[in-house]
Amino acid sequence: MIATLTLNPSLDYFMRLEALNVGRLNRAIETAVRPGGKGINVSRVLKRLGVDSRAFGFIGGFTGDFIRRFLAEEGISAEFTVLEGLTRINVKISADRETELNGAPQPISQEDVERLLSVLGRLNAGDVFVMAGSVPASLPPDIYRRIIEKLPAGVKPVVDTSGRPLAEAIAARPYLIKPNRDELGQLFATDIQTVEETVLYAEKLLDEGVENVIVSLGADGALFMNREAALRASVPQGQIRSTVGSGDSLVAGFLAALEKGMAPAEAFRFGVAAGTATAFSDDLCTAEDVEKIWPRIALSTIREKRH
Template sequence: MIYTITVNPSIDYVLQLKNLNTGEVNRTQNDVKLPGGKGINVSRIMKELNIDSTALGFIGGATGSMFEELLSQHNLKTSFTRVKEDTRINVKINATEQNEETEINGAGPVISDDEQENFMNNLNEIGKGDIVVMAGSLCRNLNTNFYLDIAEKIQKQGAEFIIDTTGQALLDTLPLHPLVVKPNHHELADLFKVTFKDEQEIITYARKLLDKGAKHVLVSMAGDGALLVTKDKAYKANAPKGTVINSVGAGDSMIAGFAGTFMETNDPIESFHMGAACGSATAFSQDIAIKEKIDEVYKEISIIEI
C-alpha cells in the first residue's frame, strides 16, 4: 500500500475575475473549492492511475468536515487524525486580464501533543512493502524534525519513504535512504549554494544527494524536462509541447507517477517515464490531470540515457 501524508491540508478556494483591484469590492466570474495539499494531489493522481493509496494527515473543525466532503468526490481512501482546531482555507485569486495569480494561504491548526501521538499511532499499520509519501508544509507548532521522526518510525517498521521538501529538512532525512527525492534545479542549486552552468553540473550535484543516502534523485527543470539520476547512470525526459496552465500540482503529480509505478514494477526508468507524464499532464490541466491526459502526454515523452 502507498500512504500519503499531508500534515497541513487545506480547502483551496479558487476565485477567477478579470482584474483584482486592491482596496475595492471585487466580484468573481467563477469560483471553485478544491481539497488541497501536496500529499492529497499525490493520492488523486494515483487514483487516476488505478493505484490504491491511503491519505493521512490532520483535519479539524467545520472546515475539516467540508474538506472530507470535497475529498469524498474523488473516492479516495483516507485515515485522517481529527484535531480540535480548524483545517485551513487557502485563497487563490486568478486575475485573467492582468495575467496574475495571488495566493493567501492560511497558517493551519495548532496540533496538541495528544493529537500528534494519535497521528503517530495511526502509522503503526504501515510495514514492509509499503511506501509512504511525505509532502507539503508543516502545521505551525510542529517540530521541524516531524518528517524525520515519521521517516525513522516507518523505516523501523520496514517501509520505504519519499519526501518532497527542501533545505535542511531534506538533508536530514538522507541518511535514512529515501526511495526518491525530487528537488527542482533551483532547489538543488540552493542546497549546495551553487549556480549551474549546464546539465552535467546538475547531474554532479544530484549525485551528491545519492552519496548522502538517497536511492534515486529526480530533478525537474521546467521547460527543459527532467532528470533521473542514479549512482551509475543518468536519464533525461523531454518536456512535451503544451500550454502550462497549472504548475502548482505538477511536482506532486510527478512523484505520484514515479511512486505508483515503482510500487508495481520496481523499474525506476519506467517509473520516471510515468512520473514525467503525470507532471506534464497536470501542468497542462486546470486541476490535477485525468487519466486520458496522462496517457496522451506519456506518448510524447522519450527517456534517453545521457
C-alpha cells in the same frame, strides 16, 4: 500499498479573474473549491491513474470535514488525525499571473504527533509512504526525519518538501526525494543554473544515501538518478494553465507506474507525463490526459550505471 501524509492540508478556494486589481473590488468569473496539500494531491492523482492509496494527516473543523468528504466521494481511503481548530483555507487567484493567499496552519501538539505515529505503526514492509508538503510552524523542522525513523522496518519513505525539513529527512536515507532545481540549490546553498550543475548536486544526494532522486526542471523537463542510471526527460510545448499540483502529479505518476510493474526508466517517463498533464490543465491530471502526453516525453541517458 501506497500511503500519503499531509501535515499541513488546506481547503483551497480557486478564483479565476480577468485581471487582479489590488485595492479595488474584483469579481471572479469562475470559482472552485478542492482539498489542498501535496500528499492529498498525490493520493488524488494515484486514484485517477487506477492505484489506491491511503491518506494520513491532520485535519479539523468544517474545512477538515470537507476534505474528508471530498476524498471519500473520490473513493480515496483516509485516516486523518483530528485536531481542535480549523484546517486552513488557501485562496488561489488566477489572473494575468498567479497569486496565492495561504492561511495559517492549525497548532499541532506532541500528543497529536504521537497519535499520528501510532496509526502509522500499522504500515507494513514494502509499503511506500509519501511525506509531502510544508511543515507547520508548531512542529520541529526535523519532523519528517523523526517519522521515518519511527516507521516499521521495510517501509519505503518518499519525501517531497524543501528547506531544512528536506535536509533533515535526507539524513534518514529515504527511498525517493523530489526537489525542484531551486530546492536542490537551497540544500547546498548555491544557485544552480544548468542541467550539468543539477546532475552534479543530485549525485551528492546519492552519496548521502538517498536511493532515488527526481529533480523537476519546469519547462526543461526533469532528471531521474540512482546508482543504476541517470536520465533526463524533455517535455512537449503546451499552454501552462496552472503549476499547482504538477510536482505532486509527477511523484504520483512515477509511483503508480512502479506499482503497475513498469521499469524505473519508463515509470519516470510516465511520471513526467503526469506532471506535464497537470500543468496543462486547470485541475489535476486525468488518466486520459497522461496517456496522450506520455508518448511525447523524450528520455535521454546522462550516464550509465554508477560504480
